[in-house]
Amino acid sequence: MAESSEPAILEDYLLAEDAPLLEEMAEEDEEIDLYNEMTFGLDRDSMEEEVAKAPAPPDKGPELSLVGENEAAVVTEVTVEEEEAEYKATVQPGLGAEEEEPMLEEMEEAGEEGEAEPGAPRDDFADMEEETGVDEREEEEEEEEEEEEEGEEEEQHEEDNEEQNDLGDPAVMRAVHSKPTLESLDSAVLDSRIGSTWGEFEGDDLMAADSGAWTSSPSSILSHHMLERGYLGSPGLKRSDFRMMSPKSFPQRFMRQQSPMMPRSMGSPRPYTPPRRASPLFTPNQSSGYVSPTPFRPMSRNISTPTQPLAMHFGPMSPSLEPPLFFSPPAGCQLKFSVPSHMTQLHPQHQRILNQRQQRGQVQSISPKKAWSLKADPYSGLMTRKEKDWVIKVQMMQLQSENPHLDDYYYQAYYHRLERKQAEEELLGGRNKQEPPKLVTPYIQKMEIYDSVVRIAGSLGQVAMSTCYSPRRAIDAVHHALQEEAAGNQRLRALHRIEKMFLQLLEVEETQRKMNLLPEEQHPRFCEKKSHEVGRIYQALKIRACDSEEEAEDEFLQVLCVRKGKKLTARLLPHLAREQAEEILVTVTRHLPFLMRKDALDESLPVLYGPLSEMVGRMTFSELIEVLQELTRPLAGSTELPLTMTFKNQFGISLLYALLSHGERLLSSDMPLEPHSGDFEKWTDTVFLVARELSQVPKTALVEPLFLPSNLLSLFCRYLDKQTIHRLEAKMECSPLPSEAAMPC
């Protein structure tokens, strides 16, 4: 039967070194052995082919010697099969049987080649477990299994040639599922040849020498199950040799020994440590495509045999490869791990883990979830403290910034808030001073970088610098920036200005924030810088007096018509000097109807309310009167008062109330007001006017203010009669005054 190579992935399992998995793999191996036996045992024809291919081996000499050099080469017994005979022998380093082994391997290789099996990595490696106590027998058994497994994999690829074994064959006790190959499960893998291939071995001599030693019996398969892998046997075994063995019992490429076999007879099998995967020692399968993957894992001398092979469901193996059933090891199966021989090359951690396990003795099953703890986990702590620290160090380096408050604004703001809340709780609640952990990112000082090379954008290369040694006339670089002022669109211009000013404002706020964090002595410098910047922005706002006709063209008002402009002004106000802020308030009040009209869609005027009301709270009486005058002056061209319009606008009415409330506060306080002449009259006039308008406007038209000051009614009480007050009270939905008797009205 044509044998195609079946890549195996069991090496992966080897690396896992997980006890349960190992157990499972061991079980699988047994099954595979059985399976191989079954499937290959029936095919008589292939045996003839094998005989024919026997001469092929001779050229495998060179590879063989290479193999021989490897430590702990496991040579598995070759079991007789129709096509090929392979056998493995366990190779123990330093033992005298070295010569025999290479020969054995040769034979195996030859046998393999004869099968024309291209590049089938053998999946011996699942076995490569740390078993304890290698016996020859055990090794053989392992080899058996390996052979079975490999054979099985090949089997998987052999499409129609192989008949499925029916369990009628008395030699077969059990069917075996093979492991899924990597190729079958992952379509991205083209060739998962694990380990290098052995190339070809010459097996003639070896076979001849050992032919006599071969005995095998199917029953031995069952009794001896090995966990270690072996190698592809050499195909060079002569047919005659196999005749000795029970014909049906050996699968074609039987990778494992099934029973007391050659290695024993050889007298000194030794464990084989396969070369590393990437070893270039072995050439890939050559002519006849015989490939045997070197076993990846070291075979230990101490191999325990599982007590009982698992019963497996035997399913049809198609080339499309349905994945085999994955079975879990029986509860009773115990695996003991062996100490790898000194010849095996293990990764230090691998070694450590093996030792750990050995010490522990018992294989740990996956404990119930609740009992699982990190202490029980033998693999915990693979990542050492140093490594963790290193990763953290790298991550912290990535967080470096000159200005964490800018770059990492959200975390900083969050942390401040958290701290504040904690401080509050501390004051209220217990004295538990739990400081929330803070991530202190490395703060690096910005280095003074001086541009040694001046580069002008858009130029080619360096600018010609004139030095005292080479004085040159410097080219006057003309800034051909877009003259946006020339562009007609007013709104665009306003937007552009807003953006520029906003950036300046952000810088101002940044300076402010930095100032707050720094010690006191550096404040003046920052203050100066800040006020300078603020002044620049104020100038840029271009606030000036304008008539009502020019409102649309006034640049400041244009800014205020944009939502972002309002926001800008609102954020700027706290930083402005008093006179400047007042100027803004006056302007806003003067053009309130205009602004209110423009704001009909946006409704973003309320952003100004906060800063303006604060401003109002600081005003003097005279200033207040001035501002109120703006509201009470009738609009040009009509008798309507801005006052009335404010009632319909939330911002307007709120501003009005704020102004009135402040006036009332001033009046009722004991502070000297220092009014100008005529102020009081204007004040009373305003109050009366407001009251009148309020009583006239229907309640439904009255908009609810953002904030209703509590002292408004008392203000009205001062001047108005009870009835009016009642009506106003109802209209304004003020809370009723505590006692009317207390009212002076």
Added chain:
Amino acid sequence: MNYMPGTASLIQDIDKKHLVLLRDGRTLIGYLRSIDQFANLVLHQTVERIHVGKKYGDIPRGIFVVRGENVVLLGEIDLEKESDTPLQQVSIEEILEEQRVEQQAKQESEKLKVQALKERGLSIPRADTLDEY
């Protein structure tokens, strides 16, 4: 020990069982053993879980090294709650079969869609077919 407060770091997740979703749609479950600054992961005792409908199947994979850029998300598995799932575990064979069936059904419906569009004179280039070039 809180290594980096205020950040999302995988250091705390070491040696714990995780579910990792990869960009190609695979779901891996394994113990997170090691990480690095790119969030490359080393998963131990990894199992690839295939979900089809209410069923799932596990394929044991051993050790996985996942390149960080291929991870969509990952999360710790509560070992106590791990078994509280309405899903039913089936054999690998079965789940792969189910997956195949599902894929087939999807392909067929896709084919019908494309056919219908073609009849109407529309052709929507499918992303996967573009990849062939």
